[in-house]
Structure formats: C-alpha cells, structure tokens
Amino acid sequence: MSGLHLRGVVLPDGDGPTDLWVVNGRVRTQPVPGARTVVDGGYLVPGLVDAHCHVGLGPHGVVDLPEAVEQAITDRDAGTLLIRDCGSPLDTRPLQERLDLPRIIRAGRHLARPRRYIRYLGVEVEREGDLAAAVAEQVANGDGWIKLVGDWIDRDTGELDPLWSDDVLRDAIKVAHDGGARVTAHVFGEAALPGLLDAGIDCIEHGTGLTDETIALMAANGTALVPTLINVENFPGIADGAGKYPSYQRHMRELYARSGERIGAAIEAGVPVYAGTDAGGGIRHGRIVDEVEALHRVGMTRTDALAAASWRARAWLGFPSLVEGAAADVVVYDRDPREDLSVLRHPSLVMLRGRVH
Numbered sequence: 181m182s183g184l185h186l187r188g189v190v191l192p193d194g195d196g197p198t199d200l201w202v203v204n205g206r207v208r209t210q211p212v213p214g215a216r217t218v219v220d221g222g223y224l225v226p227g228l229v230d231a232h233c234h235v236g237l238g239p240h241g242v243v244d245l246p247e248a249v250e251q252a253i254t255d256r257d258a259g260t261l262l263i264r265d266c267g268s269p270l271d272t273r274p275l276q277e278r279l280d281l282p283r284i285i286r287a288g289r290h291l292a293r294p295r296r297y298i299r300y301l302g303v304e305v306e307r308e309g310d311l312a313a314a315v316a317e318q319v320a321n322g323d324g325w326i327k328l329v330g331d332w333i334d335r336d337t338g339e340l341d342p343l344w345s346d347d348v349l350r351d352a353i354k355v356a357h358d359g360g361a362r363v364t365a366h367v368f369g370e371a372a373l374p375g376l377l378d379a380g381i382d383c384i385e386h387g388t389g390l391t392d393e394t395i396a397l398m399a400a401n402g403t404a405l406v407p408t409l410i411n412v413e414n415f416p417g418i419a420d421g422a423g424k425y426p427s428y429q430r431h432m433r434e435l436y437a438r439s440g441e442r443i444g445a446a447i448e449a450g451v452p453v454y455a456g457t458d459a460g461g462g463i464r465h466g467r468i469v470d471e472v473e474a475l476h477r478v479g480m481t482r483t484d485a486l487a488a489a490s491w492r493a494r495a496w497l498g499f500p501s502l503v504e505g506a507a508a509d510v511v512v513y514d515r516d517p518r519e520d521l522s523v524l525r526h527p528s529l530v531m532l533r534g535r536v537h
C-alpha cells in the first residue's frame with residue numbers, strides 16, 4: 181500500500197506540528213508504512229470552500245464544458261477544493277466525474293420569474309404558483325441545494341422588488357425541505373427578506389438589505405449568510421447602468437454604502453457567515469482569498485474569516501476537517517494564514533482527493 185505523509189500544524193486545532201497520512205484519498209492519523217513525505221513543515225488547512233460560485237457561467241453567459249473545466253481548475257489552483265454552486269445554466273455533472281477538479285455541490289438552475297432576472301440564466305417560472313413544482317424538478321436534478329432569485333428590478337415599478345409572495349415561498353421551501361434539499365436566495369434589498377426567512381429559508385446570498393430585525397431572525401434561526409462582498413463592489417456599476425430607473429439606482433447606491441456595516445452587524449449578531457465569491461458573471465474565478473480578506477475587513481477576525489472559507493464552511497456543507505477517514509483535501513502554506521491572510525495567496529501544495537496538484 182503506497183501512501184503519502186504530511187507533517188505540519190493542522191488547522192483549526194493544531195498548536196504544533198503533527199503527522200497525517202493519506203491513503204486512497206483519505207486522511208489517516210496512524211502511520212502508514214512506506215509512506216512518502218510530501219510536506220514537512222508549514223500549515224495544513226482543510227481545502228478552501230467557495231460557497232457561492234457559478235462554474236459554467238462566464239461574463240457573457242453560459243460557457244461550454246471545456247471552459248467550465250478551466251474555471252474549476254482556476255478555482256482549484258487558488259485552493260478552492262469544494263464549491264457550492266449557486267445556480268448554473270450548464271449541467272456540470274460531467275465535471276463531478278473528474279478527480280482533478282474541485283468537488284461541486286450543484287444547485288441546478290436559478291428559479292426566477294419572466295423578465296425578473298438575467299436572461300437565459302435561470303428557469304423562468306411563468307405562473308408564480310408553479311414555483312413549488314419548479315423546486316421539485318431542481319431537487320431531483322441537483323445535489324441538495326435550491327437557488328431562488330428573491331428580488332430583482334421590476335421594470336414596471338422601476339424598483340428592486342420581491343419576486344414571490346409569502347405563501348408561495350412557504351409552499352416551495354417546504355417542497356425542498358421534504359425532498360431533503362436546502363434553499364438559498366439571491367437578495368439585494370430589504371423587502372424580500374422577511375418572507376423568505378419566515379418561510380424557513382436556509383441561507384441568504386448577498387444580504388445587503390439586512391435590517392436589525394432580519395439579522396436577529398437569522399441569528400435566532402441559524403440561517404446562513406454568504407455576502408459575496410467582492411461582488412457587492414459591483415453595485416455602483418449596476419446602478420450606473422440602470423439610468424432609466426432612478427429610484428432603483430438610488431437604492432442600489434444606498435445598499436452599497438451601507439453594505440460593510442450591515443454585513444458587519446450580521447457577523448456581530450452571530451449569523452453564520454461563509455465566504456463566496458460569486459465567480460462566473462461579473463467576477464472571475466479564483467478569487468476566494470479576496471473574499472476572505474473582505475470578510476476580515478468588515479469585522480471577522482482573521483481566523484474566523486479563514487474558517488468561513490475552510491473548516492466551518494466544510495462542516496456546514498457536510499465535509500469534515502482533516503480527521504481520520506476524512507477526504508484528503510488539503511491546502512498547505514509555509515506560514516500561518518491566521519497571522520496574515522495574504523499567505524493564502526501562495527499555497528505551497530494543493531492536495532485534492534489525496535492527489536497533489
């Protein structure tokens with residue numbers, strides 16, 4: 181039996197160098213005879229997580245499979261070994277067959293209403309009452325997550341408005357939960373949040389419109405938040421491009437101006453916050469470290485910001501850290517990233533499924 185051996189400080193719990201072995205893609209904590217040492221020194225971090233990423237989506241919409249592979253490799257080389265896909269127009273199941281690509285937890289397609297999201301990206305539910313049936317279809321196609329578009333500009337009112345009424349959301353989220361899936365929603369503004377949270381949604385994407393009341397609700401229910409701060413940086417540009425809708429423009433600029441303080445308040449209140457880049461459309465792939473640094477800037481400690489992109493996010497998505505029998509997904513750094521997050525930009529080794537890249 182050929183194995184690999186790694187020696188270093190194992191995060192999150194290690195306080196001195198320890199040894200790990202890897203056999204058949206799994207972590208072993210007992211010595212493996214004849215194992216080859218591939219790491220001797222440094223910091224071993226459970227594979228990074230991008231909790232909001234669109235493999236299969238590029239700046240001009242859906243991409244083909246070879247380009248999706250390139251996106252996934254770009255993410256992997258940045259240390260991202262687990263992706264929570266947050267809706268993709270491309271069926272990325274073929275990528276899940278490849279051992280060299282990050283693990284992808286697919287959400288299937290975005291669920292939106294006609295003219296209430298980016299064209300061609302999601303499934304457009306013609307009749308609002310058909311949302312539950314559309315959810316059931318995506319539950320069958322995905323890996324346990326459903327992505328709703330919670331709010332978007334309504335070109336009739338010129339405002340950032342919710343897409344769904346409260347009772348429709350309750351029915352739809354119940355269908356997902358009964359099918360064993362969790363639900364998340366794109367939400368920029370304030371108005372869509374109470375209905376989604378009351379319906380028992382599991383996660384909110386962006387969340388720039390969080391109020392003290394909706395933050396308290398999320399903290400009490402343990403509802404997760406993936407703010408995608410590096411994509412919120414695009415809000416002024418989105419506003420600039422919406423010249424026909426001055427009220428919407430003003431709203432987007434206000435949301436942007438308050439975003440750091442609002443996400444900081446959610447962190448302070450104990451809402452579980454995870455790192456997601458929103459790579460795919462307006463954000464290029466491979467930027468997970470930028471998001472970790474952004475989370476630190478709005479109030480997370482360096483260790484918490486790293487946890488939000490590593491062990492805590494992995495646990496949330498059902499993947500253990502570097503314990504006996506766990507997947508051997510490891511990123512190694514020469515220095516302690518908890519002391520200096522920029523260390524994350526230069527992994528000395530990336531191991532995915534026990535294979536060194």
Ligand SMILES: [Zn+2]
Pocket residue numbers: 232234266458
């Ligand atoms: Zn997104």
